[in-house]
Amino acid sequence: MSNKAYLNQAIVSHLIEMKAEEKPDREILVFENGDNAADVLTYRSLYENSNKIARLLLESGLEKGDTYAVFMRNHAEFAYCMLAGPVIGVVMVPIDPRSRGSRLRFLLSHAKAKAVFVSGELLPQLEEVLNQVPGVKNVFVVWRPEQDLPVSDAYPTVNETLGKDNWEPVDQQIMEVRHPMQIIYTSGTTGDPKGVMIRNNRFGMFNIVTKLVWKYKPSDVLYTGLSLTHGNAQAVTLFPAIGSGIKAVFSSRFTKSRIWDICRNYGCTSFSLLGGMMAGIFNEPVKENDGDNPVKTVISAGTPAAIWQDFESRFQVKILEWYGAVEGGFAYKPPNVGPVGSFGKPIPGMMQFKVVDDDDREVAAGQPGELICRMMKGDTKVDYLDNAQASEEKTRGGWLRTGDIVSKDEKGWFFFKHRKGSELRRAGDFIQPDHIERVIGEHPDVSEVCVYGVPAASGAPGESDLVAALAPFDNAVIDPGVIFDKCRQDLEPNFVPTYLQLVDVIPKTISEKALDRVLKEQFSPEAENVYTQS
Structure with missing residues (x-):
């Protein structure tokens, strides 16, 4: 190994070779193994x-x-x-x-x-x-x-x-x-x-985002339990640590029960997760030492607005919200800036966002539409493996079609609504599942909740009956009657689920989003694990 002049620090393997000569003993990555000794890299x-x-x-x-x-x-x-x-x-x-x-x-x-x-x-x-x-x-x-x-x-x-x-x-x-x-x-x-x-140039983009958005300090210690097979863990934790020489700690899998103890043990000042995980952490029983932790900033994608401020207050942290997809598109909302519930704005001079209707016409402030975006410099491209047609359609007209329905307020802050084609409407009301999920998740027997819709039994076009899929906390036994009582007490009548679907676990994607598609496939009003109001 030698410091060869041709090495390019914009390529991750080149940078590691350079750093291995300059700072060979700098501890960069720590893989904690529970009660077993950690691997320090x-x-x-x-x-x-x-x-x-x-x-x-x-x-x-x-x-x-x-x-x-x-x-x-x-x-x-x-x-x-x-x-x-x-x-x-x-x-x-x-x-x-x-x-x-x-x-x-x-x-x-x-x-x-x-x-x-x-x-x-x-x-x-x-x-x-x-x-x-x-x-x-x-x-x-x-x-x-x-x-x-x-x-x-x-x-x-x-x-x-x-x-x-x-x-x-x-x-x-x-x-x-x-x-x-x-x-x-x-x-x-x-x-x-x-x-x-x-x-390879994605590594250089990670370094830019680290400086402009995450703004980690040399004294920071990062943490994630997100899988390294997912772009989030790479973009927010792994590559920023390697590129900046900042220590990062990883768990083999996400753990909502141990996350604060891990952060205390390793002195972690920031951790990254996804919005659905925040609800799981928030649903854990309240402890006296919840706010006694070294974490300053939680970097989250998809924080439920219903728990945002209470999460910050309970755990004494600030939330840096962001939005992105592996194909492209990036926005963020710094802590204490902008309205709660917004995923932010694009980086100035780097990317342009528009909210459009089905005919690509920009909609008015406050109105929902599909988010499309493009790079301010260079081409906006997506390269799907062996699928040129899908690649071209994804960037039709030079704009990345995100498939996300969002709105923008008069000051330019963006708000996520739902994935295109997956909206919930009941008796004319558009339903925000996170509010229902928070209310049900407050019950000590409930670990995770996913609210989704099935075609309304009334047959009303575009209307849904609401299903709340529930997974128990530890070995608790969930009483459907108690959950329905809580919903009737704490929710408006139109937001009370039609059905409760009791499951062992909520199936999820790699990005920890609940797979309501799988839950829908398993759902039947006559199933033994499905309950209706008495």
Whole structure:
């Protein structure tokens, strides 16, 4: 390793090599493992271990432009496997660890993955579909000590590769910032997910947003329990930490019950989550020490307006709200600036937003319409893998079509309403599910709530009957009668759910959005787990 003049800090693998020489022992990433010892990653270990994985990929026959999948929760090995790709120009496909069956098969097949890095606890899910994905030639398993699993020798292990004291280092082979770095798949809430090509220059964009929006200080310690397979964890936590030399702490999965203890233990000053998670945290029983924590700023996407101010007050934090999608589009609302409930404004001079009707005519302030946006400099493009038609339609007329229905007030603040085609209306009222979800979530037996609509039994066009899907807190038994009583007491009559659907867990996308599509498929008024008002 040497400080070669050709290294470009706008490419993440180049920057890590440079930092491994300048600040080899700087602790950057910490993967906490509950009661087990944490994995602490320095610039040196990031460089050396990702380079070992790059060598392994080369020796396995992967070449520039080939794809490989990383299928595991947030572990140190995830970071090593992710950061190996840019070294040699192979393209990493992060796969949500909850994927299985037809979805997992689709992702591996569609991405044409030639290799898969998988952690031991997810190996059975991979083996269920492996013989149906003939393109996968290599499987490498990570065996984590805290998982206490019987180690199989059916596949080569990542542990063996990382344990080598000597290996033939790989020189940086990619100098082009437009070379593909990842393929991140959309949630696929309405159909098969689309693979979005993410290029090396996205790392530079992350660094710009860090300086202009997140505004982390050198003394900050970041935290997230969001999966690194999701763009949020990469944009708000992982890449800002690597690029700025700021420590970041990761949990293997989101934990609403331990989040404050983790932040206290590691001195975390900021954490990132999604709006639905905030409701889960807020629904936890109130504790005397809720406000006694080191967190100053919560960076959230989709904070429910119904709990926004109470969340800040209870936990003594400030919320930085933002909006974005993997395809593009970005806005933010700094703490204490602008109206509660807004997701903010675009960065001045970088991006233009408009709210339009179905004929692309801009609507008046306060009126709902689809959000479309475009870059102020350069082309507005989306590159869906093997789907040129969808790519062109997404940016028709030079504007990114977000599919989100929003409104804008007279001062230019934007407010999210709903996804296009998913609005709820009941007896003429447009229903905001977050208010109902907050009221029901206040009950101590309820852990999570998702309110959605089904076609009204009355047959009224465009009208919905309301369903509240509830998951219990720990092993609590939810009494539907008690929940209906609470709703009648605390909600306007038109907002009281028609049905309660009791489930073990609320199914979610990788971005932690409730999958009401799945709940709708499981719903029937006659089902044993569905209750109506008596």
